[in-house]
Amino acid sequence: MAGNGPTDFQALIDALQQVLAGHAGAEAGQQVLNILAATVQQQASQATMMQQHIQNLEAKVSAGTGSGANAGLVDTKTLGRVEKFRGARKDWADCSFAFRAFLGGVDSKVVEALHWAAAQTEVISSVVVDLADAAKGDPPPEDLRRFN
Numbered sequence: 001m002a003g004n005g006p007t008d009f010q011a012l013i014d015a016l017q018q019v020l021a022g023h024a025g026a027e028a029g030q031q032v033l034n035i036l037a038a039t040v041q042q043q044a045s046q047a048t049m050m051q052q053h054i055q056n057l058e059a060k061v062s063a064g065t066g067s068g069a070n071a072g073l074v075d076t077k078t079l080g081r082v083e084k085f086r087g088a089r090k091d092w093a094d095c096s097f098a099f100r101a102f103l104g105g106v107d108s109k110v111v112e113a114l115h116w117a118a119a120q121t122e123v124i125s126s127v128v129v130d131l132a133d134a135a136k137g138d139p140p141p142e143d144l145r146r147f148n
Contacts, residue, residue, distance in 0.1 A: 011035055076106055 012035040018028045082102045085095040103110040116132065117124060 012039070076102075079105060 012032065015028055015032045015035060019032060079102060082099050083095060085091065085099075100111055100114060103114070120128070122128065
């Protein structure tokens with residue numbers, strides 16, 4: 001018997017009631033077993049489909065560009081460009097918010113870096129960055145040192 005949701009459960013309940021009431025013989029017991037087997041098979045099939053769906057989603061997320069847990073979740077082409085800051089103090093709050101939101105969509109680690117930079121009270125040099133990375137247990141990649 002193929003699984004088809006609530007009607008399977010209703011058929012199971014009806015068959016069990018007949019068996020428990022003593023109105024049915026061995027045939028009703030076999031029907032209960034058949035319904036249970038079909039239900040188990042249906043649930044196993046659904047579990048397999050869910051596992052495949054999860055694997056597909058994981059593959060899509062890992063195929064994204066960038067780094068970090070949220071990398072590649074937002075296509076920057078769909079976001080458009082961030083409006084250029086023209087230097088007016090009254091525009092700073094909106095412009096900086098839009099810029100941080102844009103970067104957060106690209107890679108959450110960039111936003112973390114911006115917050116870290118904003119909290120610094122001294123000039124940020126490559127030495128300061130290296131010390132902060134080392135304190136987190138995350139030494140900077142060698143290829144980035146050439147930009148300092």
